[in-house]
Amino acid sequence: MENVTTAKVKLPSGPSMPRVGLGVWQMPRGVTRDAVLSALRAGYRHIDTARIYGNEAEVGAAVRESGIPRDEIFVTTKLWNDDQGYDSALRAFDASMKRLGLDHVDLYLIHWPVQHKRRDSWRALEKLRAGGRVRSIGVSNFMVSHLEELLADANERPDVNQIEIHPFMQQREPRAFCKKHGIVVQAYSPLVRGHRLDHPEIRKVARRMDRTPAQVLLRWGLQHDLVVLPKSADPGRQKENAAIFDFALDADAMSSLDALEEGQATGWDPRTQR
Template sequence: MNDIPVKELANGVKIPQLGLGVYKVSSEQAYETVSNALKIGYRHIDTASYYQNEEEVGRAIRESGIPREELFVTTKVWNDEQGYDRTLRAFEQSKERLGLDYIDLYLIHWPVTDRFPETWRALEKLDTDGEVRAVGVSNFLKHHLKTLMETAIIKPVVNQIELHPKLVEKSTIAYCKEQGIEIESWSPLGRAKYLDDPVLVELASKHDKSPAQIMIRWHIQNDYIVIPKSTKKVRQQENLAVFDFSLDKKDLEKLNQMEAGERVGSHPDHITR
């Protein structure tokens, strides 16, 4: 079917290294988008309450005919849902919208400064109660993680951050590696802003691949989990076709030199609510 590698998280749960993100996929598009992805081999779907498409994502999963245990589903608690009791309620609402008995990975979407420690306590309860198979965070920089670790009983197993060759949070990534936290890349293609970069164009020509495939392969070879988004089946197939070639050392060096601290999303320190 495909050769998507599987990574083992610190708690022993296995996650496909490449999945499908559905940020900004409308509720009208979400069912077909996820259905097509599952048909061509995706087994890892990443959504969030904020995306307002959990219901359609869940329906596509349930109607796919694929055994639930073969799928990996992530969702997230949004900023205004944070806090201990609110998070537990938000989780139940997400689970109900998805129509699933359990969630594979539940994340704090953003580090709302005065709320995320209590929010994490709720995620720990969900983990302990067996409602989720794994818990983690999203958009946490090193200093947020260090604050979380001061009171956490269970360590996050994933930190999902904006990551692409133009933005590499080296200190956060290094800290996560030290702590056994897997890095997952959102916006791994930089929202297509950099696909005409000369380095990507050169390497795409060299490997007879697209610039997007070069970027995804960079994530794979850096051992990141990666969730590119596409509503088009042909693009979904293209994003999946990255396991039949490798970037060599010089290729990786050229890609690493693209780093410029350029964000396409919000800065985690600017999130207050």
């Protein structure tokens, strides 16, 4: 049976990425290092950070201190808006690598589709991958129009598109586009930032399955072929979020959760970005 360590999806460019990762957005300095270490002890092998999160250095320190071989841990970081453009993206990557203290990054993403700069940023990412310091490249918060523009003149398609997805924000159109073009979709905020864990339908499914609401939400994501990135610094919650491979939601449960669509983003809304 698969578990949080072994469950992986193969990316189009070749590497395999764990289907559950630890998100560290808004984890403060002084907390992130211990949170990443506890997650790695719990079996996580996928850590998702970004320059704008301000905790790349702690993520890198935890990876180095874990004692786990580097090639067994999948590390993602991202290019922030202020650094977009060809030359500035290359410089930003060097700065991220210095903070991480690692010899390579497994996945580097354009964090946001900044108009007039995202094409040059993508050329920089293609160069970084060709140089071997990045194993895979991708995007985040790209909607269909952004992806169509990128694919029109890119030499390489993105391996990944990371977007907000949960039953209340299902992103069906970009998910369908990514599936058609072989782009793996990662779901950030898969637990709706904790705001809807008490929703009656989610609690009903959780009671029937004898699982927690968080486990139900994450399992829903897995069964929609998503890579899920739950965030928690609490070791107990990390273990809870990882324990989603020994059960499955039945058709009735999936249907009831699919019916919760509201189209409401809990954070950034890239649908408004030209």
